[in-house]
Amino acid sequence: MNPEAEWIEVDEDRYDKDYEERRDVRSVVIHVSASPYDIPHQVKGEFAPDSHRLVITFRYLADEPTHQVHLAKHAIAAVGKKSGRVYSIEIDVDSLNVEEVKLKLQIDDAISNLAEIKHKRERNYDLARKVVGDYWSSISQMLAKDQPKLHAAI
Known part of the structure; x- marks a missing residue:
């Protein structure tokens, strides 16, 4: 992987929307918005040519220690130990026969698996999924530069 690789700036205002959450206790309605740190x-x-993995990496306002979560046979995520933020998702493209697999769907599935495994931060996983979806065109162009054979699956 290239540490100098170009980063895509995310329009954070796009994801700072209030959403409504109902609580069972006295039917109180609470409006919650995403923390700018999430x-x-x-x-x-x-x-990553050495591991033959497609890697989607996220940057946040603050870093923290992460741990790896195995999402499926061919997918791993690095997740913040305290926050539950998704710092990266790795997909083993060789094992999946990349010419036949739609990578975007594999990434969505990996994030869905993360939500099933780690229930306490589903909002953070949803934010990661939305960012990948909204910026997929730019991300896929970056991937096509790194590995032209991936272009067929994007």
């Missing part, structure tokens, strides 16, 4: 401010996609 919204990725940058994203990039790369192909």
Whole structure:
């Protein structure tokens, strides 16, 4: 992977929307918005030639220690130990026969698996999924530069 690779700036205001959450206790309605610390401010996609993995990496206002979560046979996420933020998602493209697989769907599935495994921060996983979806065109262009063979699956 190239540490100098170009980052895509995320329009954080796009994700700072209030959403309504109902509580069972006295039917109180609480409006909650995402913390600016939980919204990725940058994203990039790369192909790691040494491991043959597609890597989507997110940057936030603050870093923290992460741990790896195995999402499926061919997918791993680096998740913040305290916040539950998704710092990266790695997909083993060789094992999945990349010519036949739509990578965007694999990333969505990986994030969905993360929500099933780690229930306490589903909002953070949803933010990561939305950022990937909204910036997929730019991410896929980055991936195509790194690995032209991936272009067929994007």
